[in-house]
Amino acid sequence: ARDAFEMRPDARRFENWETYYAGKIGLGVAIDYALQWGLENIRTRISALAEALRAQLSTLPGVTVRDKGAERCGIVTFTVDGTPPEEIRDRLAERQINVTVSSFRSTRLDMEARGLAGLVRASVHYYNSEEEVERFCATLASLVR
Numbered sequence: 001a002r003d004a005f006e007m008r009p010d011a012r013r014f015e016n017w018e019t020y021y022a023g024k025i026g027l028g029v030a031i032d033y034a035l036q037w038g039l040e041n042i043r044t045r046i047s048a049l050a051e052a053l054r055a056q057l058s059t060l061p062g063v064t065v066r067d068k069g070a071e072r073c074g075i076v077t078f079t080v081d082g083t084p085p086e087e088i089r090d091r092l093a094e095r096q097i098n099v100t101v102s103s104f105r106s107t108r109l110d111m112e113a114r115g116l117a118g119l120v121r122a123s124v125h126y127y128n129s130e131e132e133v134e135r136f137c138a139t140l141a142s143l144v145r
Helices: 021-037 039-058 085-093 108-114 130-144
Strands: 063-065 075-080 100-103 118-123
Touching: 021 039, 039 063, 039 075, 039 130, 075 085, 085 100, 085 118, 085 130
Parallel strands: none
Antiparallel strands: 063 075, 075 118, 100 118
């Protein structure tokens, strides 16, 4: 009505007049691609790459892998002695390697308990290669010398 508005009671209240068709198509293609690989194959691949990354990072002087948990995922977190995570992120970005930083505010209780201010966060996925993991570690090693 001209002088009234009623909110829908269901999830459709969040829909826009127009919809993001390209995103929906992209999501469908991504789902098809993942199903072709097989979800267990993806999980196995990500776990193997992440464990290889953790193992290689653990050999670098001054680098400490910070991941915990009985079952770890494709997100690998670490610190570098004497170097803020933001600096590591920026120096890797100069070499076309993308990582993110998890700050104290992201996981306050965990980081406070472990005495951490921040972490570098590197993520692998099933499309990454072993060579990319090796390049990442070699590049990081050249930065922390």
